[in-house]
Amino acid sequence: MLKLALMDVKIRKINQDYQGQISQATALKELDKIFLELFGKSGLVDQLSKQFKTLPKDQLKTVGPLFNQVKMKLEEAIRVKREGVRENIYKSLENEKFTLQPSRLTHKREGHLHLATKFKQEIIDLFAKLGFEQFDAPHIEWDKYNFEYLNIPKDHPSKDMWDTLYIDTANLKVDPGQLLLRTHTSNFWPRLMEKGKTPIRAMSFDRCFRYEAVDARHSHTFNQFEIAVVGKDITMANLRFLSDYLLQGILGKEAKSRFRPKYYPFVEPGVGIDCLCVFCHGTGCKICSGTGWFEIAGAGMIHPNVFKATGLDPKIYTGLAWGFGPDRMLMLKHNIEDIRYFLEGDLKFLEKY
Numbered sequence: 143m144l145k146l147a148l149m150d151v152k153i154r155k156i157n158q159d160y161q162g163q164i165s166q167a168t169a170l171k172e173l174d175k176i177f178l179e180l181f182g183k184s185g186l187v188d189q190l191s192k193q194f195k196t197l198p199k200d201q202l203k204t205v206g207p208l209f210n211q212v213k214m215k216l217e218e219a220i221r222v223k224r225e226g227v228r229e230n231i232y233k234s235l236e237n238e239k240f241t242l243q244p245s246r247l248t249h250k251r252e253g254h255l256h257l258a259t260k261f262k263q264e265i266i267d268l269f270a271k272l273g274f275e276q277f278d279a280p281h282i283e284w285d286k287y288n289f290e291y292l293n294i295p296k297d298h299p300s301k302d303m304w305d306t307l308y309i310d311t312a313n314l315k316v317d318p319g320q321l322l323l324r325t326h327t328s329n330f331w332p333r334l335m336e337k338g339k340t341p342i343r344a345m346s347f348d349r350c351f352r353y354e355a356v357d358a359r360h361s362h363t364f365n366q367f368e369i370a371v372v373g374k375d376i377t378m379a380n381l382r383f384l385s386d387y388l389l390q391g392i393l394g395k396e397a398k399s400r401f402r403p404k405y406y407p408f409v410e411p412g413v414g415i416d417c418l419c420v421f422c423h424g425t426g427c428k429i430c431s432g433t434g435w436f437e438i439a440g441a442g443m444i445h446p447n448v449f450k451a452t453g454l455d456p457k458i459y460t461g462l463a464w465g466f467g468p469d470r471m472l473m474l475k476h477n478i479e480d481i482r483y484f485l486e487g488d489l490k491f492l493e494k495y
């Protein structure tokens with residue numbers, strides 16, 4: 143009997159205390175706090191119902207309904223009070239006079255093009271002046287355009303140079319490994335060459351994808367700008383001219399490039415194009431790791447096997463191609479330390495550039 147009396151008093155006391163607190167509350171925050179104390183995880187309601195387990199059945203019959211009644215009353219009191227508090231807030235807003243401060247009128251928040259979009263336009267305009275036509279190739283691509291026609295046969299070890307994301311073709315009646323996210327923009331020129339319309343003077347600027355562990359310098363999604371020229375007398379001299387044209391166009395007249403021999407299966411000879419460090423002018427600094435140069439592009443003279451695969455005669459035609467990483471160049475130009483900024487909508491970054 144003692145237990146019952148105690149429990150009974152406890153419940154009534156809680157009701158009294160909290161009804162008082164609820165009626166005095168003036169803010170939604172206070173009501174939230176009260177609600178949690180009562181109904182939250184391990185709140186008073188929870189604690190009490192745990193204590194019921196120790197009560198004999200007949201006593202529970204009396205305390206149970208009282209407990210439920212108090213619970214409902216408290217819940218209802220909080221709900222009604224919440225509405226009242228909200229109502230008061232609306233009323234106070236009605237009386238508030240809105241005036242537009244002059245500073246707000248003059249300081250308009252205007253959107254602008256993304257740094258990478260502006261850079262893309264700049265580069266495309268630069269090459270459009272030389273008569274380069276823009277060409278878009280698919281992002282979801284067949285193996286033949288991304289690899290096979292580019293002299294990278296099936297199961298060839300050089301395929302490992304590109305960490306590839308493959309499309310699951312189980313439901314598409316397509317052999318596994320045939321569809322992929324293009325790993326470079328180099329897929330655009332075998333597509334053009336296959337059409338057989340020469341001469342070709344084309345460019346492509348868009349996204350590429352690789353199976354990369356993402357960090358400050360690597361991203362699964364990145365941009366490339368690529369050009370391809372195919373004709374009857376295309377030589378390394380043209381390649382040199384076009385490399386300097388790009389660098390001087392984006393970095394200024396004093397920019398310089400150098401060629402290093404480098405292997406790419408689809409060009410022969412293949413070169414890595416370096417650019418003289420814009421920060422130390424070749425003396426060596428932290429940003430160029432002391433070498434005085436940055437690698438900015440891969441390039442070369444189109445391999446005879448690419449001509450054969452796409453149906454053009456390598457005895458008649460020659461060609462050049464290069465692929466360049468604009469994201470990396472933008473990072474250098476503006477001292478941006480993390481490539482992930484290009485894909486995220488970080489407002490601080492967007493407003494700064």
Ligand code: DAH
Pocket residue numbers: 325326327328368406409412439440441442443463464465466
């Ligand atoms: N596609 C190469 C890559 O993504 C870059 C490249 C190298 C493009 C040599 C070219 C080239 O056109 O000639 O790694």
